[in-house]
Amino acid sequence: MKKWLRNWRLVSLVSAMALLLAGCGKPFLSTLQPAGEVADMQYKLMLLSTAIMVIVIAVVTIIFLYVVTRFRRRKGEENKIPKQVEGSHTLEIIWTVIPIILLIILAVPTVLYTFKLADVKPMNKKERDVVVVNVRANLYWWEFEYPDYGIITSQDLVVPTGERVYFNLKASDVKHSFWIPAVGGKMDTNTDNTNQFFLTFDDKRAEEAGRLFYGKCAELCGPSHALMDFKVKALPRGEFDQWVEKMKNAKPVASTDPVVKQGEEIFNKSCIGCHAVTPVDGRPEQARLAPNLGNFADRERIAGILEHNEENLKAWLKDPEKIKPGNKMTGTYPALSDEELEALTKYLMTLSVQ
Amino acid sequence: MSTLARKKGVGAVIWDYLTTVDHKKIAILYLIAGGIFFLLGGLEAMIIRIQLAVPNNDFISAGFYNEVLTMHGTTMIFLAAMPLVFAMMNAVVPIQIGARDVAFPFLNALGFWLFFFGGVFLNLSWFLGGAPDAGWTSYASLSLASPTHGIDFYVLGLQISGFGTLIGGINFLVTIINMRAPGMTYMRMPMFTWATFVTSALILFAFPPLTVGLIFMMMDRLFGGNFFDPALGGNTIIWEHLFWIFGHPEVYILVLPAFGIFSEIFATFSRKRLFGYSSMVFATVLIGFLGFMVWAHHMFTVGMGPIANAIFAVATMAIAVPTGIKIFNWLFTMWGGSIRFTTPMMYAVAFIPSFVIGGVTGVMNATAAADYQYHDSYFVVAHFHYVIVGGVVFALLAGAHYWWPKMFGKMLDEKLGKVTFWLFFIGFHLTFFIQHFLGLMGMPRRVFTFLPGQGFETGNMISTIGAFFMAAGTIVLLANVVITTVKGKRVGNDPWEDGRTLEWAVSSPAPEYNFAQTPLVRGLDAYWIEKMEGKKGLTPAEPLGDIHMPNPSILPFVISLGLFVAAFGFLFHNDHAWGTPVGVVGLLITLGAMFFRSIIDDHGFHIHKEEVMEAEKKGAGA
Numbered sequence: 010m011k012k013w014l015r016n017w018r019l020v021s022l023v024s025a026m027a028l029l030l031a032g033c034g035k036p037f038l039s040t041l042q043p044a045g046e047v048a049d050m051q052y053k054l055m056l057l058s059t060a061i062m063v064i065v066i067a068v069v070t071i072i073f074l075y076v077v078t079r080f081r082r083r084k085g086e087e088n089k090i091p092k093q094v095e096g097s098h099t100l101e102i103i104w105t106v107i108p109i110i111l112l113i114i115l116a117v118p119t120v121l122y123t124f125k126l127a128d129v130k131p132m133n134k135k136e137r138d139v140v141v142v143n144v145r146a147n148l149y150w151w152e153f154e155y156p157d158y159g160i161i162t163s164q165d166l167v168v169p170t171g172e173r174v175y176f177n178l179k180a181s182d183v184k185h186s187f188w189i190p191a192v193g194g195k196m197d198t199n200t201d202n203t204n205q206f207f208l209t210f211d212d213k214r215a216e217e218a219g220r221l222f223y224g225k226c227a228e229l230c231g232p233s234h235a236l237m238d239f240k241v242k243a244l245p246r247g248e249f250d251q252w253v254e255k256m257k258n259a260k261p262v263a264s265t266d267p268v269v270k271q272g273e274e275i276f277n278k279s280c281i282g283c284h285a286v287t288p289v290d291g292r293p294e295q296a297r298l299a300p301n302l303g304n305f306a307d308r309e310r311i312a313g314i315l316e317h318n319e320e321n322l323k324a325w326l327k328d329p330e331k332i333k334p335g336n337k338m339t340g341t342y343p344a345l346s347d348e349e350l351e352a353l354t355k356y357l358m359t360l361s362v363q
Numbered sequence: 364m365s366t367l368a369r370k371k372g373v374g375a376v377i378w379d380y381l382t383t384v385d386h387k388k389i390a391i392l393y394l395i396a397g398g399i400f401f402l403l404g405g406l407e408a409m410i411i412r413i414q415l416a417v418p419n420n421d422f423i424s425a426g427f428y429n430e431v432l433t434m435h436g437t438t439m440i441f442l443a444a445m446p447l448v449f450a451m452m453n454a455v456v457p458i459q460i461g462a463r464d465v466a467f468p469f470l471n472a473l474g475f476w477l478f479f480f481g482g483v484f485l486n487l488s489w490f491l492g493g494a495p496d497a498g499w500t501s502y503a504s505l506s507l508a509s510p511t512h513g514i515d516f517y518v519l520g521l522q523i524s525g526f527g528t529l530i531g532g533i534n535f536l537v538t539i540i541n542m543r544a545p546g547m548t549y550m551r552m553p554m555f556t557w558a559t560f561v562t563s564a565l566i567l568f569a570f571p572p573l574t575v576g577l578i579f580m581m582m583d584r585l586f587g588g589n590f591f592d593p594a595l596g597g598n599t600i601i602w603e604h605l606f607w608i609f610g611h612p613e614v615y616i617l618v619l620p621a622f623g624i625f626s627e628i629f630a631t632f633s634r635k636r637l638f639g640y641s642s643m644v645f646a647t648v649l650i651g652f653l654g655f656m657v658w659a660h661h662m663f664t665v666g667m668g669p670i671a672n673a674i675f676a677v678a679t680m681a682i683a684v685p686t687g688i689k690i691f692n693w694l695f696t697m698w699g700g701s702i703r704f705t706t707p708m709m710y711a712v713a714f715i716p717s718f719v720i721g722g723v724t725g726v727m728n729a730t731a732a733a734d735y736q737y738h739d740s741y742f743v744v745a746h747f748h749y750v751i752v753g754g755v756v757f758a759l760l761a762g763a764h765y766w767w768p769k770m771f772g773k774m775l776d777e778k779l780g781k782v783t784f785w786l787f788f789i790g791f792h793l794t795f796f797i798q799h800f801l802g803l804m805g806m807p808r809r810v811f812t813f814l815p816g817q818g819f820e821t822g823n824m825i826s827t828i829g830a831f832f833m834a835a836g837t838i839v840l841l842a843n844v845v846i847t848t849v850k851g852k853r854v855g856n857d858p859w860e861d862g863r864t865l866e867w868a869v870s871s872p873a874p875e876y877n878f879a880q881t882p883l884v885r886g887l888d889a890y891w892i893e894k895m896e897g898k899k900g901l902t903p904a905e906p907l908g909d910i911h912m913p914n915p916s917i918l919p920f921v922i923s924l925g926l927f928v929a930a931f932g933f934l935f936h937n938d939h940a941w942g943t944p945v946g947v948v949g950l951l952i953t954l955g956a957m958f959f960r961s962i963i964d965d966h967g968f969h970i971h972k973e974e975v976m977e978a979e980k981k982g983a984g985a
Contacts, residue, residue, distance in 0.1 A: 033800055033803060033804055033818075034800075034803070034804030034805060034818045035804070035805075035817060035818045038804065038805040038817055038818070039803065039804045039805050039818070040736045040803050040804070040805060041803050041804065048736075050732060051732055051733045051735060051736045054730050054732055054733035055727070055733050055736070055803075058726065058727045058730050058733065059727065062723035062724075062726065062727065065687075065719070065723055066716075066719055066720065066723060069690060069694070069715065069716070069719050070716060072691075072694050072698075073694060073712075073715055073716060076694055076697045076698050076702075077697065077702065077712055080633070080697055080698065080699060080700050080701065080702050081702045081703075081704065082634075082701045082702055082703045086701055089634075089701050090634065090701075090895070091633070091634055091635050091699055091700045091701050092635075092699060093635060093636045094635065094636070094638060094695075094699065095636065095638075095639075095640070096638055096639035096640065096641070096642065096692075096695075097638075097639070097695075100639075100691070100695065101639055101642050101688065101691075101692075104687060104688060104691040105684060105687075105688060108683060108684050108687045109684055112680045112681070112683060112684070112726070115680065115726070115730060116676070116677050116680055119673070119676050119677075119680075119729075119730040119731060119732055119733070120673045120676065120677065122732035122733075123669045123672050123673045123676065123731045123732045124669045124673065125732075126669075126732050126735070127668060127669035127672075178666075180504070182504075182508065183504040183505045183508050184502055184504045184505060184599065186664060186738075186739060188739075188807065190736065190740075190804075190805035191805070193735070193736070194664075194735045194736045194738070195664050195735050195736065195738055195739070196664050196666060196735070197664050197665050197666060199599065199600065199665070199666065200504045200593050200599055201593045201598050201599055201600055202600075202666065204665075204666035205666075223805065223817070225805065225807050226807070227664075227738070227739040227740065227807045227808075228502070228739055229429070229497065229498045229502070229505060229808075229809040230505060231429070231505065231508070232424075232425035232426040232428075232429060232811070233425055234429075234807075234809060234810060234811070235425070235807075235809075235810030235811045235812050235813065236425075236812075238814075314814060334424065334425040334426060335425065335426065
């Protein structure tokens, strides 16, 4: 009976907190509105640990308030000498043992989940049938390579919902960290080795979040660390497969528009050394110095942060330093006239696989 | 040669402080220097909060923001909190154990000047091409990529000040082991002395790994080394391990003295002996020990694998147990006591709920699987500010108010003290509580700005408003210091009237020799025992006699100055031809001063019995 009561209290505390916290933040970004298996586990741990900690805080606060009100020195007590108590073994044992029990309650699921979240065996099988994405973090952009499909994209990660998606993570210049708060976090992209982990994107909750999650760099990496965002499109498996097919078969479309043609010429002269324009790019990663633009026109943001329109694209091409200080594109190409900007923009906006 | 009660000119006072080896004057030096760096770090914090008040703010640039955030962290930890802790230790510990000075007064001065020159060196980076910009943790790949000399200032400045800290730590270890008055057994030592003892041991083991890391990085950046270059067989993760093997114990190096300060204050103003003294000692030692077992919880997302993560998670949780013991012991020290709410006691009382919040979020961070979400988010920023401000800074403010009369002979104004307290307390919670939620809502830390539309606006604005409250509190504190210095009244030995430990048995400030006669300690809270038996002073353990004192010396200053010059030379040795020669000259200055120190026989001097008697009479009359 008593045990039931205690459980009931814990459960009601947890659900009250869940209600309270769910009001926090945006569904596409907040860890408090988890949208997949990994974030769910982490959220459960958060709630459990918060519940235990709220109990601890409550106990301390009650004793604390009692003590500071009850035992304050009152008028006429100036010469009172309280009894000099040495301590109490019983009390000391109580406040040693109870915290140990509370910590064990917390430690068991922690260890369990830590091992669960590290299970990347399926991606390392010879014959794998899971989606694997190679994430490469760069100052200040993200490359997403799908080794099993032979396609590469940048800035916008596209993933299927309802299954575990596995990631190989590394950095090409300095250390970054790969974080999609609403779906689960987080793992560093080191310069020394490749890390592996998985995330799951729940279809229903992705739908509720507009099928677009925000991703962040979570490790200080230089001036524009704060602007190293990426986006995640979470699509049902069927749509994802279609997207992969389109990416695989994307071919540059020969445009008849003279402005676009001019833009292509400028691109081929100044940009193609770093940027590829087809999602199938056989070059080694060391040669892939800048984001793949194969499906540029389908992207959600310019430079990962600005609304995706021609005006912002022009602003970026004109002076990238102003938008992302410390980026590696500034100064690698000659200054562009307004006409050239217009042409280049028009050309880039034709790079679509849709 | 005694400097007792002699009026001096400004020049003579400055010279006195440059050459002093007296722990009480060194405490004042630490307090002033640490205080100035605290204001500097606070100014940097204000710049950070102004920049983050609204989305897309352009108050400062992205690159400058990274310099400010790096210097805020580095300054607050190494140049403000550490020296202020040392100020308290120096001011109090030798007197608390009934000693006339620390074991190595010369080294004590050397420790201060090394810290001071290291700190000045680090801050000169602002004027010489840019401050370090890779965060106070200075992770290797980013710090090696940093184009300015900022990181070089960081590695050299921290090496110099780190030596100072290490020397200070060793000095206190030896002092506490060897210099205790007769009867002052280990289990009769005041809690602050115990905390200093364990902290010094932590310094001894924690600073060498940092020094190793800094030397590796110095080699890589200035002398063509490749310790952290993966392309040449180096590894950047090693830096993270070295840094955190230092960095985590560092947290306890700061917070254990804070616990010690609060233990003294709770007992004094509850008029009760510390509840569960032996378990407090045990908990302090255990925290110190466990503090070395948990560093990798700063690295859960590095990819160490589930086994390491699980072990470090459970080890980290274990620290909550001794910390919890302490919290309850403090509560039960007040239980049944007669609590007087002085300014120091206000901080101590406010510390309990504040620090408990920081402690429980620490346990939350320890749950590795969930920490993948917290790590490097504003949740962590909130957590460690709750620990460091709610624990360490509260303690330093409390300690400053508590021991101010012992250090300067005048009481800080209690009214202004309470104004400072309330402004600081409200501002602190306003600034940092909301940051827990910002982190959970997906805001990474160390961002120079944030975009609108992500739900971060309100939280950041509240946080910035809170920061202004803290700034206002600090300004009131400064005014209080000035007013007290100008107008404050002289006080006697035991101005709080409820002093329990030996420092309250000597005059305020303590005479140069601390105790005319070394006291006999008859139990925990030695002075309280004497008071309860109706005695005015302490029971002496020796007859009145001549007192042997160390001579002042300018050499600690010169040794440190030499390293300061050398660091400049080597920092610029790749850019300018004068670099290496200047570096060598600097080292020669240091080595030369050390040589003189070795060959000059310095026997110190004696304060004669008659002078002591005269001084004691004056002290009693004041």
